[in-house]
Amino acid sequence: MGASAAYHLASRGVKDLILLEREQFFGQGTTGRCAGGVRYQFGTEVNIRLSLESLPMLERFKEEIGQEIDYRRCGYLFVLTDEKDVLAFQRNVKLQHGLGVETEWLGRDEICKRLSMMNFEDALAGTFHKKDGLVDPNSVVMGYISAAQKLGIKALNNVEVTGIRLSGEKVEAVETTQGLIETRTVLNAAGPWSGQIGQMAGVHIPISPIRRQMFTTTPLKEIPRDFPFVIDFAQSLYFHRDGEGLLIGMSNQNENPGFDSSIDEEFEVINLEAALARMPLIEKAGRAAHWAGLYEMTPDAHPIYGATHVHGFYLCTGFSGHGFMHGPVSGKLMSEFILDGKFSTVDVSMLDLARFEEGRLIKEYNVV
Numbered sequence: 001m002g003a004s005a006a007y008h009l010a011s012r013g014v015k016d017l018i019l020l021e022r023e024q025f026f027g028q029g030t031t032g033r034c035a036g037g038v039r040y041q042f043g044t045e046v047n048i049r050l051s052l053e054s055l056p057m058l059e060r061f062k063e064e065i066g067q068e069i070d071y072r073r074c075g076y077l078f079v080l081t082d083e084k085d086v087l088a089f090q091r092n093v094k095l096q097h098g099l100g101v102e103t104e105w106l107g108r109d110e111i112c113k114r115l116s117m118m119n120f121e122d123a124l125a126g127t128f129h130k131k132d133g134l135v136d137p138n139s140v141v142m143g144y145i146s147a148a149q150k151l152g153i154k155a156l157n158n159v160e161v162t163g164i165r166l167s168g169e170k171v172e173a174v175e176t177t178q179g180l181i182e183t184r185t186v187l188n189a190a191g192p193w194s195g196q197i198g199q200m201a202g203v204h205i206p207i208s209p210i211r212r213q214m215f216t217t218t219p220l221k222e223i224p225r226d227f228p229f230v231i232d233f234a235q236s237l238y239f240h241r242d243g244e245g246l247l248i249g250m251s252n253q254n255e256n257p258g259f260d261s262s263i264d265e266e267f268e269v270i271n272l273e274a275a276l277a278r279m280p281l282i283e284k285a286g287r288a289a290h291w292a293g294l295y296e297m298t299p300d301a302h303p304i305y306g307a308t309h310v311h312g313f314y315l316c317t318g319f320s321g322h323g324f325m326h327g328p329v330s331g332k333l334m335s336e337f338i339l340d341g342k343f344s345t346v347d348v349s350m351l352d353l354a355r356f357e358e359g360r361l362i363k364e365y366n367v368v
């Protein structure tokens with residue numbers, strides 16, 4: 001979010017902008033730990049509209065930003081084994097069709113035919129959208145940062161924000177481990193850590209960091225090149241091709257909020273057993289790598305965009321586990337809001353911070 005916002009502000013002529021990252025390298029936070037999935041298949045109009053703007057920006061990335069990002073249109077195939085999910089997805093697909101997203105509805109036989117190396121005899125239905133796919137997160141972050149630097153902005157790593165100095169209810173400066181930066185405008189794009197930055201400015205942001213983990217396998221020659229991003233929705237279990245092997249993850253529904261991002265070995269075994277039951281051939285593979293990251297969950301699984309009661313303190317955060325794909329459009333939206341005072345590309349004004357206090361929550365069903 002920070003890299004994209006920096007680029008979009010710079011492309012609108014803003015030069016006195018500093019992107020701050022506390023880690024040694026950019027993109028090592030949640031973005032560097034994500035699965036790289038990009039999809040149009042969502043259950044709310046605003047999320048579908050965000051994808052309709054953001055994914056074409058990724059398609060044009062090489063030509064506009066000058067960086068190859070390895071966009072693979074393998075499609076997302078959601079498999080549904082629970083009657084209540086079938087009803088919800090029927091509604092979602094109707095909404096997607098109404099907005100021009102041509103998601104296919106699949107029956108069990110078609111799912112079993114397309115995923116012949118998997119066990120989905122219990123499937124009730126499924127959905128597939130061929131333009132969903134995978135993108136390399138690091139290339140997107142580095143592409144935006146290099147392009148923004150060429151436009152004249154500064155991007156500093158190894159600089160941690162430690163405080164926000166206010167004058168009354170206005171931003172005055174940012175305190176960092178490398179000194180004070182005087183400014184009237186701060187964009188909080190600190191992902192799962194945004195709540196901490198909010199506290200520094202006296203702004204409560206309802207974000208819970210939730211650990212999510214995954215592993216990759218050694219090569220499996222049986223996995224075809226066009227293998228889709230498969231999601232066993234009821235178990236939040238997913239598989240996609242990663243190099244010559246697979247990336248496999250599963251969301252632990254009993255995970256408690258917290259900043260621990262070490263691997264939960266016990267849950268990894270549960271994940272592996274669930275994966276083996278769906279795809280026995282992974283028994284032949286070894287584990288190549290594993291890691292955990294943090295989802296940045298809001299109470300309604302939608303992001304938070306816009307202003308706060310502190311003048312000059314803006315938010316672009318809370319993407320609830322599916323924000324990488326919306327990074328391009330979100331940076332653009334924040335450049336519009338900061339410079340023009342309104343969102344033009346997509347109307348996300350309903351996704352403001354005030355909605356939590358005012359009870360205007362918009363629930364997204366399609367969270368993995």
Ligand SMILES: Cc1cc2nc3c(=O)[nH]c(=O)nc-3n(C[C@H](O)[C@H](O)[C@H](O)COP(=O)(O)OP(=O)(O)OC[C@H]3O[C@@H](n4cnc5c(N)ncnc54)[C@H](O)[C@@H]3O)c2cc1C
Nearest residue numbers: 001022029030031034035037161191293321322323324325
């Ligand atoms: C396991 C996993 C799988 C995922 N899979 C997908 C997927 O397939 N598709 C998808 O679209 N999304 C996915 N996501 C979600 C996605 O990764 C996030 O929504 C998105 O990356 C959030 O980006 P961000 O810029 O808000 O946060 P981040 O990438 O975390 O960036 C915030 C940055 O702020 C820095 N920071 C924090 N505090 C400070 C401070 N005090 N001072 C200076 N810097 C600070 C951090 O170091 C970090 O680099 C996944 C997430 C996880 C954990």
